[in-house]
Amino acid sequence: MTTIDPSLYLKSQQQTRSVDAGSNSMLGKDDFLKILMTQLQNQDPTSPMKDKEFISQMTSFSTLEQMTNMSTAIEKLTQAQNFAPVVKYSSMIGNQVSYEVINENGTVMGAETSEVLAVTKKQNSVELELKNGEKISPEQIMRVSDQTD
Template structure:
């Protein structure tokens, strides 16, 4: 009679603890560590050839330039958050009509300022009323009566 032993589930591969970095991307520090390890553990009788070393340094330089470009693009994207304020600044001094909350009527007012809060653009009327730019129904030149 053959007896079968049970396999401990903790020995399965998915159950094993991960070692090292849990990140799936390499950055320039990781690249430098790999390069330094490669230089330290090379065979003294058969050292890395100049061409190979220059190629790896060029790859490192390219990686660093791409990372700098990525950071510059992120900064540029962050600076784009004020575009709506500039876009709607032409409404300053104009008369706009907007719905009154909880009422079916509209009200008119002159735009004194444009601001942005929590990703939304607001118009501030001369009387202090705050109006969401998305709720503006009509824009006209200030009537001089």
């Protein structure tokens, strides 16, 4: 019977990655493939891996790859949403908005209504430019209605 060289064991392998506070120490899909290939190359030819075990490992790999792809897609979506606040509020252009009028002290003075002409992004906030010359924050809006209302 053949024996497996102990230097091939995972615990005998040197760490090729540095692990710091910000890095992810979990195995990725490339690591999983390397382990699977090493296992296949070093299996006993007289007692090969059973079909069920192999299928189970391939299913695990497929699931890992799908989760990695989904994670990447969610990350891209999140980044896209961070750049799209103007697009989010652009549907208000041409509509009437009722909003709270706030003075310099932050006190609500009443409510007014005007048409939204434009949406502007300034630093980390969004401003709605109104037909009456006011510029308001979306948080001030109480009601949005179509021009025909």
